[in-house]
Amino acid sequence: MKRIYRAIIVVALLGITAGVIAFGATGSSRKQSEEEEQRYAWPLATCSTEETITHVFASTFAEEVGKLSDGKMKIQVYPQSTLGGDRELLESCKDQDIPFVVQSPAPQVSFMPELCVFDIPCAFDDIDDARKAVDGEEFQKIIQGIYKNAGYQLLGMADQCYRVMTSAKPFDGFESFKGQKIRTMENPYHLQFWKALGANPTPMTFSEVYIGLQQGTIDAQENAYELLVSAKLYEQQEYVIETNAVPDYVTLIVSDKFLEGLSKKQQTIIREAAANAQEAAREQADERREERKKTLEKEGMTIIEPDDETWKEMQDACAPVYENIRKQAGDKLVDLYMGTK
Numbered sequence: 001m002k003r004i005y006r007a008i009i010v011v012a013l014l015g016i017t018a019g020v021i022a023f024g025a026t027g028s029s030r031k032q033s034e035e036e037e038q039r040y041a042w043p044l045a046t047c048s049t050e051e052t053i054t055h056v057f058a059s060t061f062a063e064e065v066g067k068l069s070d071g072k073m074k075i076q077v078y079p080q081s082t083l084g085g086d087r088e089l090l091e092s093c094k095d096q097d098i099p100f101v102v103q104s105p106a107p108q109v110s111f112m113p114e115l116c117v118f119d120i121p122c123a124f125d126d127i128d129d130a131r132k133a134v135d136g137e138e139f140q141k142i143i144q145g146i147y148k149n150a151g152y153q154l155l156g157m158a159d160q161c162y163r164v165m166t167s168a169k170p171f172d173g174f175e176s177f178k179g180q181k182i183r184t185m186e187n188p189y190h191l192q193f194w195k196a197l198g199a200n201p202t203p204m205t206f207s208e209v210y211i212g213l214q215q216g217t218i219d220a221q222e223n224a225y226e227l228l229v230s231a232k233l234y235e236q237q238e239y240v241i242e243t244n245a246v247p248d249y250v251t252l253i254v255s256d257k258f259l260e261g262l263s264k265k266q267q268t269i270i271r272e273a274a275a276n277a278q279e280a281a282r283e284q285a286d287e288r289r290e291e292r293k294k295t296l297e298k299e300g301m302t303i304i305e306p307d308d309e310t311w312k313e314m315q316d317a318c319a320p321v322y323e324n325i326r327k328q329a330g331d332k333l334v335d336l337y338m339g340t341k
Helices: 002-017 053-068 086-094 106-110 113-119 127-135 137-149 188-196 206-215 225-230 256-260 264-298 308-317 319-329 331-338
Strands: 042-045 075-078 100-103 152-167 181-184 200-203 220-224 239-241 247-255 302-304
Touching: 042 053, 053 075, 053 100, 053 152, 053 247, 053 264, 086 100, 086 106, 086 247, 106 113, 113 137, 113 188, 113 319, 113 331, 127 137, 127 152, 127 247, 127 331, 137 152, 137 331, 152 225, 152 256, 152 264, 181 188, 188 200, 188 319, 206 220, 220 225, 225 264, 247 256, 247 264, 264 302, 308 319, 319 331
Parallel strands: 042 075, 042 100, 181 200, 181 220, 239 302
Antiparallel strands: 100 247, 152 220, 152 239, 152 247
């Protein structure tokens, strides 16, 4: 019943703009020839707004697919949870109802526990080092296998640079973390990390963050610079602390059965388009991060970069988190990610 209900919603929503998804129901039963006319666009869904790198990644991918196929392959992007929340999108993607999804790997951990490797805190001093680790050949081979075993294929991974902390309280070193009521994602490893720093983390959906800060339910939160500006959190916060604990990754995934149902030529176009979109999204992330920092400073926020001593204290404090993630993801994957192998 759940699957039927989900399919009804998808068809109804797509029916408003496109009628019927021509290929979705037949992709697993036969190969589609590149000569066949694609009457309706394949849906790509996200839960993010159009002002984010997530949308840049998604829309660039759709544009590249159209360009590389000379307009024969069409993808329509549906942002802002139009077709469902993160969990619903993952389930619909696996079932081919929504072939393409762009989202953070954080909600995917419930389906693929080993992906908690991306939650390792304080692993990199520079975002370029994190990208090199993610792109590593051996690391990619294992990660690709994890996605495929779960019914997906990972086409690319971009990021919104690092997640940073904002607070209403001044920051003066490691001790400043203690007691802070900080909002986190509903992710056990994020909770463990902030507890290890002495903070008081509170899971909360992002839509509730602004009012939570306004009412004093929380006095801090952490997100990418992109979201600090789009959500106008500068109206409720005075300080940005560049904790840079976890890169804010964004994945582009596709239903394994759907992709295998395409011709080899179409699969090649999909993969090339994804690589181009990944590169464009990363470039945009770097540029927009600097622009967003300037915007926040103009809005009166003070940006603080913790010193080396504080960074070392953060790494030492979260040693138990490393061990918990190792138990779930395995030593090999963790070592490859952290560059210790």
